[in-house]
Amino acid sequence: MPRTRIHNFSISLDGFATGEPQSLEAPFGHAGQRLHQWMFATRFWDPSGSAGVDDAFAQQFAVGIGAEIMGSNKFGPPGWQDDESWTGWWGEDPPFHTPVFVLTHRPRPALTMGGGTTFHFIEASPSEALSAAQEAADGLDVRVGGGPTVVRDFLAAGLVDHLHLVQVPILLGRGVRLWDGLEGVEESFDVESVASPSGVVHLTFTRRTD
């Protein structure tokens, strides 16, 4: 059975997955790059980077993935919907290399980029979006790419099979929280924690099969 997976999703110790305000100049607001510095230091990101536990987790990002689902605020800064020339943050060759389904209340025609990435803009419930992505993934897994609002919605709907979180030891104080409204969600998962020498903690939630 294909799985629905989340990878390299980084949160602060106080549970924020982005700072504020989100803008063209600062996609993560006052968080800057602090939530992903652990990843920039790995081989996954930089050939001269580290090859330890952070890298092992980071590399899972693309393995066996056939489509991604992302939220509107991950695709662009506030107001991107009014800019017909906006094609995402990632330039000509986005790092997805699969169909990507962008959830938005203001859909537009699909956008084909280099390297196998096509953005489809859809207004759909989480389970409808997952069906569309699973069909496009053709037997491979679907990644839910964020941001926190979309991850939270998919967790609340019980649609996630595997969640890899990276807890960074900073206190952002404000931004968008991952955990709101998810009381008891851990009961459906086996949870494992690993502290990395880099200072982050990797948490994996694997859906129970019993």
Added chain:
Amino acid sequence: MPRTRIHNFSISLDGFATGEPQSLEAPFGHAGQRLHQWMFATRFWDPSGSAGVDDAFAQQFAVGIGAEIMGSNKFGPPGWQDDESWTGWWGEDPPFHTPVFVLTHRPRPALTMGGGTTFHFIEASPSEALSAAQEAADGLDVRVGGGPTVVRDFLAAGLVDHLHLVQVPILLGRGVRLWDGLEGVEESFDVESVASPSGVVHLTFTRRTD
């Protein structure tokens, strides 16, 4: 120099240090005993318990401590101030064995219990309370014992030298949060994380001396 320390302070993955509502029957509300099960399983709590990393951390609780400061809601359930016979949750021989300063807006006369514990009820700012506790501690360290409101106030006032947190992989969803209003507080500390085989993660914040 004596230090101000916090030990065995347990929070859920979403940052709650207690559930709700707090009551005589359920001091931690809907959290029940889930935040401290890791501790009940150690030798610190139970002679037949484990003696690994959880126990090593737990045992630091009393080492070199000469006084404790706690909040009113740790001392008793809502309304304890109206009950003259309330002497705390801990019976005749509380586990503190030092003077304990209970912060409350409704002070009452001091209460001497067995085993060296005396409860002093004071209305004071965090730094005033710390001065009183340091004097009583006679050169030893002062422990800030919780709850989350008091821990947060002491962190915000920059009065904490050592903070040991235990992150339990459950999502409480509601209760009293530890982290509100503490943006950037980690900048004054070296932060270390250790995952325990029991499933919890120990986080230590040690005040930077530079």
